[in-house]
Amino acid sequence: MSAPTIHKGLAGVVVDTTAVSMVNPDTNSLTYRGYPAQELATGCSFEEVAYLLWHGELPTPAQLTAQNAFERANRALPHDLVLTLLALPEGAHPMDTLRTAVSILGANDPDEDDTSPEANQAKALRLFAALPSIVALTQRRRRGLLPLAPREDLGYAENFLYLALGSIPEPEMVRAFETSLVLYAEHSFNASTFTSRVVTSTLSDLYSAVTAAIGALKGPLHGGANEAVMATFEEIGEAERAESWLKTALTEKRKIMGFGHRVYKKGDSRVPTMRRALQTVAELRDGHRLLDLYEALARAMYAAKGLHPNLDYPAGPAYHLMGFDTPVFTPIFVAARITGWTAHITEQLAANSLIRPSSSYTGPPQRAISR
Ligand SMILES: CC(=O)SCCNC(=O)CCNC(=O)[C@H](O)C(C)(C)COP(=O)(O)OP(=O)(O)OC[C@H]1O[C@@H](n2cnc3c(N)ncnc32)[C@H](O)[C@@H]1OP(=O)(O)O
Numbered sequence: 001m002s003a004p005t006i007h008k009g010l011a012g013v014v015v016d017t018t019a020v021s022m023v024n025p026d027t028n029s030l031t032y033r034g035y036p037a038q039e040l041a042t043g044c045s046f047e048e049v050a051y052l053l054w055h056g057e058l059p060t061p062a063q064l065t066a067q068n069a070f071e072r073a074n075r076a077l078p079h080d081l082v083l084t085l086l087a088l089p090e091g092a093h094p095m096d097t098l099r100t101a102v103s104i105l106g107a108n109d110p111d112e113d114d115t116s117p118e119a120n121q122a123k124a125l126r127l128f129a130a131l132p133s134i135v136a137l138t139q140r141r142r143r144g145l146l147p148l149a150p151r152e153d154l155g156y157a158e159n160f161l162y163l164a165l166g167s168i169p170e171p172e173m174v175r176a177f178e179t180s181l182v183l184y185a186e187h188s189f190n191a192s193t194f195t196s197r198v199v200t201s202t203l204s205d206l207y208s209a210v211t212a213a214i215g216a217l218k219g220p221l222h223g224g225a226n227e228a229v230m231a232t233f234e235e236i237g238e239a240e241r242a243e244s245w246l247k248t249a250l251t252e253k254r255k256i257m258g259f260g261h262r263v264y265k266k267g268d269s270r271v272p273t274m275r276r277a278l279q280t281v282a283e284l285r286d287g288h289r290l291l292d293l294y295e296a297l298a299r300a301m302y303a304a305k306g307l308h309p310n311l312d313y314p315a316g317p318a319y320h321l322m323g324f325d326t327p328v329f330t331p332i333f334v335a336a337r338i339t340g341w342t343a344h345i346t347e348q349l350a351a352n353s354l355i356r357p358s359s360s361y362t363g364p365p366q367r368a369i370s371r
């Protein structure tokens with residue numbers, strides 16, 4: 001028997017079709033349901049993009065009004081959930097709090113096992129509505145503050161920032177934040193989305209799929225990189241040190257977080273848009289030193305390894321300058337990606353096949369137990 005070809009990390013393996021988004025590394029482009037993500041990021045609200053990912057078309061004004069009304073009415077967290085989350089250890093990572101929160105919401109949902117498209121869409125919208133409140137709870141708790149009540153008079157991004165940071169920032173800042181949410185919303189068969197599809201393929205429930213996806217996103221090779229980028233900037237300190245720091249780090253065979261990508265080899269299509277958003281935030285929050293460091297490390301990395309930044313590279317410092325604590329960065333990514341995950345869960349269920357790849361055994365040959 002000839003040795004099978006091993007596709008380590010499933011790199012380059014096409015496992016299914018999807019109509020949700022297309023990543024094209026040759027043209028450095030990303031489309032959601034056919035629309036360029038960077039155009040959606042500058043021209044649409046996050047609520048509109050969420051609707052597009054779920055339903056395949058941008059909403060009419062009436063459809064958007066209906067979705068917004070449902071979302072705004074579902075922002076507040078059940079009191080018991082708040083108490084349970086506040087009972088978790090103070091040092092718990094916000095991603096662990098989020099994972100636990102989604103699990104609890106599932107356990108409390110009488111429709112948990114109803115996997116019809118209608119029931120799953122309602123769950124997706126409820127999670128979409130509740131996640132900013134959960135992320136904000138973790139941010140405020142880190143500062144010894146109790147959660148604020150959500151404001152139904154505010155749009156999604158504005159309410160998110162208000163809940164987390166206690167005030168509504170400048171419109172340009174809100175727009176920069178919303179841009180990041182749109183860019184983070186969806187990216188085909190990335191590790192966390194694939195995780196959600198694997199769980200869904202067993203006919204498990206949506207909350208289980210999302211809980212597992214949160215676990216996959218937490219890792220620093222995936223969403224956790226936006227937090228790791230900030231740790232890198234703090235370690236380097238200033239632009240002048242970037243080159244020598246990188247030389248040492250690469251000699252020590254360290255991975256430099258926020259660089260490289262499994263699919264894009266010529267640069268991440270989302271970075272130019274997010275880099276502009278970071279510029280806006282840096283101008284509003286006196287972030288020029290951080291911006292200099294951002295550029296110095298990116299230049300040094302390209303010179304040393306030919307590697308480009310991915311979306312986590314500009315998103316990390318942008319969230320820092322907006323006023324978020326570093327451990328809250330990946331939870332923000334969750335709040336954005338819930339849209340993509342749940343669109344994929346629906347797509348998986350509509351044409352399901354159990355996801356179960358094969359492996360090539362390398363252990364000892366069959367043997368008898370002798371004692
Ligand atoms: C939103 C997102 O999830 S985007 C991804 C966020 N993750 C990160 O930023 C983590 C840092 N980056 C990485 O670890 C990788 O680039 C990944 C995991 C994203 C992609 O991994 P792969 O597709 O397996 O990488 P790839 O095969 O292109 O790597 C080629 C070479 O570049 C190296 N390389 C890739 N990225 C990096 C990096 N960030 N730092 C140092 N070296 C790197 C690899 O070690 C490999 O070197 P080798 O040939 O000597 O072994």
Ligand SMILES: O=C([O-])CC(=O)C(=O)O
Pocket residue numbers: 184186187189190191222262263310311
């Ligand atoms: O596609 C990937 O592998 C990772 C990524 O950029 C994302 O999930 O946004």
